[in-house]
Amino acid sequence: MAAQDLSVFVRHRDDGVASMELAVDGIRCAGCMQAIEGGLAREPAIVGARVNLVLKRVSVEWREALLRPEAVVERLAALGFKAYPFVPERREDGAASEERFLLRALGVAGFASMNIMLLSVAVWSGNSGDIDPVTRDFFHWLSALIALPTAAYAGRPFFESALRALKAGAVNMDVPITIGVVLALVMSVAETWNHGRHAYFDGVVMLLFFLLIGRYLDQLMRRRTRDLAGNLAALKAETATRLAADGGATVMPIAAIVPGDLVLVRPGERVSVDGIVETGRSELDQSLVTGETAPVEIGFGQRVHAGTLNLTGALTVRVEAAGQGTLLDEIDRLMDQAVGNRSRYVRLSDRAARLYAPVVHTLAASTFLGWLAFGLPWPEALMIAVTVLIITCPCALGLAIPAVQVVAASSLFKRKIMLKEGDALERLAEADIAVFDKTGTLTLPEPEILNPQALPPERRAEIGALAAASGHPLAQALARALDASRAAEDVREERGQGLSVGQGDDERRLGSIAFCGAEAEAARVAALYPGASLIACRQGSFRTVLALGQALRPQARETIAALRKAGLQVAILSGDRFEAVAPIAAELDVTELHAGLMPGDKLALLERMGKQGRKVLMVGDGLNDAPALAGAHVSLSPVSATHLAQAAADIVFLGDSLAPVAAALTIARKARRLMLQNLWFAVLYNAVAVPIAIAGLATPLVAAIAMSGSSLVVTLNALRARAHGEARP
Amino acid sequence: MNIIVILFPLALGLGLVGLGAFFWCMRSGQYTDLDGAAWRVLQDDDAQAGPRGGVSGSDGNALG
DSSP, X not given: OOOBOOGGGOEEOTTSEEEEEEEEETOOSHHHHHHHHHHHHTSTTEEEEEEETTTTEXXXXXXXXXXXXXXXXHHHHHTTOEEEEEOOOOTTOHHHHHHHHHHHHHHHHHHHHXXXXXXXXXXXXXXXXXXXXXXXXXXXXXXXXXXXXXXXXXXXXXXXXXXXXXXXXXXOTHHHHHHHXXXXXXXXXXXXXXXXXXXXXXXXXXHHHHHHHHHHHHHHHHHHHHHHHHHHHHHHOOEEEEEOTTSOEEEEEGGGOOTTOEEEEOTTOBOOEEEEEEEOOEEEEOHHHHSOOSOEEEOTTOEEOTXXXXXXXXEEEEEEEESSOOXXXXXXXXXXXXXXXXXXXXXXXXXXXXXXXXXXXXXXXXXXXXXXXXXXXXXXXXXHHHHHHHHHSSHHHHHHHHHHHHHHHHHHHHTXXXXXXXXXXXXXXXXXXXXXXXXXXXXXXXXXXXXXXXXXXXXXXXXXXXXXXXXXXXXXXXXXXXXOOSOOSSXXXXXXXXXXXXXXXXXXXXXXXXXXXXXXXXXXXXXXXXTOEEEEEEXXXXXXXXXXXXXXXXXXXXXXXXXXHTTOEEEEEOSSOHHHHHHHHHHHTOOEEEOSOOHHHHHHHHHHHHHXXXXXXXXXXXXXXXXXXXXXXXXXEETTSOHHHHHHOSEEEOSSOSHHHHHHXXXXXXXXXXXXXXXXXXXXXXXXXXHHHHTTOOOHHHHHHHHHXXXXXXXXXXXXXSOTTOOOO | OTHHHHHHHHHHHHHHHHHHHHHHHHHTTTTSXXXXXXXXXXXXXXXXXXXXXXXXXXXXXXXX
């Protein structure tokens, strides 16, 4: 195999030091962190290594002249960690700078609210005693001096968002916030000017502080999602063999392949790019893309898709897209249709906001008019109306949902489940029917040995090496299933028969049933595993027959049972033939199954379920599932899924087991319950606080206590989304 | 009440120092890996590893 070339991932510094970011599989604890940093530090050429335990990444710096980037990966492998380099996002990236601005605004608002509170407490206690009006005015002016610049700086995210919404002719949560903040500041300045007793500078700044916390958590959640998506892409560690103009072959990470490159795909390799075949003929296993397990003939000028398995012949492919994937026109059209369906969902927080804004504004306006009618002069009536706006400002509402999302997402992450959309939790909790794809979702993506007991452990390595020597797809699958890394030498291959090595009594054979003379064993195995491919091996008098086929993912049965217990109906939608789906469905005890579906059929079926008011949870991995994943109420896909399926799914889970599906549902339901509790608490809080404000009894002290108290309660409640007794990762 | 003239700038100044410290922490990447920092403090390997043990603070910034 040609050498790996990782140079695309390396960043160079002027002083001859190169650096690279790697996503590392299996960093779990502080011990791993120490092992990696200590182990790399012992290498003289490595200047520094630093593990990020949250992101499961390591940054390595080394002297360029002394070490090649590949050696860094090897060094990590020697320490027991599989590392996958990737291109880190640039610092000037829009979302990252947005997040830094929010954190800075949060810091400023925190500083200002503390300092103003210092002055306000003095005024409050003075107001109930005998404060000198001159001192009070002085304190109020000082508060204004801090509050006005703070509001201008830290309030920007809300003002800008409100302006954007108004320009688009819409109203969002930020419009009432902006109106409340501006009115409160203006009234407080006017009050201070007139030597009044109450000013709400503290309330305004504290309000901004709490709202910014909610906003920051929301942003954090999105950033984490994006980082994890970056890790996922790196963990797939896809490579392609690029052919240079002079015929030389280099194994390149997929990130370095550009459209127009010529790529070699050997038999038994998975195609990692989309493109057009230039030379060669072969058969492709497209099961991961279309769900169909029977191989398809392919030749010059035909299109191949990433994720398909090349079976019989070598192909050279002109790349059209690498990494993100091009689409069949059909799938492309269906994706547009599916995304249209999805956008009808309104997030919980937006639903709350739609109710909130009109109610609050009507309340404030009627308070103003009411007091006017009652005979109060207009400045005082306006002041009371403004306190209504301040006290109802959605502090708790702004925190209620992001806080739960962040806690629940980190709880999911510890179970190796990655949330890609914040509102996916709400949607997952609502699901009432679970729809599974078969190939690659209920079953493992690679064929497995269905009867491992037929192979004595001491022969595993030997047979694996023999299998690795062949280009036959079945032998290749066997070699992968046995983790064979090295091929046996001096192997004779008889086409259509099998492989043999050694002479006389020492001869070992692997191949067809007849080649090994294992008819008796084969009949027994075939009866046990109908539909599986059989491969036999023989050495002297020892004969055994292995059945290779699609094995169920671990814990598939338990997961289906758990989903049923949670009240979900379970169905299977497959692109494969009915005969291939039926045994799997029977084994999982699923009665509702649809086989032989085209991608459009899947989407149509989901739409029909949607029209009947069903909330569909779709689990799938193939290119053919992507429209269905995008169109379902909520969707999950395993990390082994094709790029497009993963991009369309809301949640991605790592590992072979199917158990994360049930775990995600449990956590999502708990999170939704807590979100609703929080929203109801916000309603209850307003039911108590608003009458006080309307009555004109809400002094700045009352506003401060109400705001901080409600935010605290909501945050503490959100912390309960952490699963109890969960194992540390 | 003249004491206020001294106390108030003092309080504000201390607050500003805190704010400055917060900004410094942000810029030097102290918040990039909160889980890791929690464990790192428990490691006592600097004694044996000597000057080459891990990465010094400034290197961490460059990497962060």
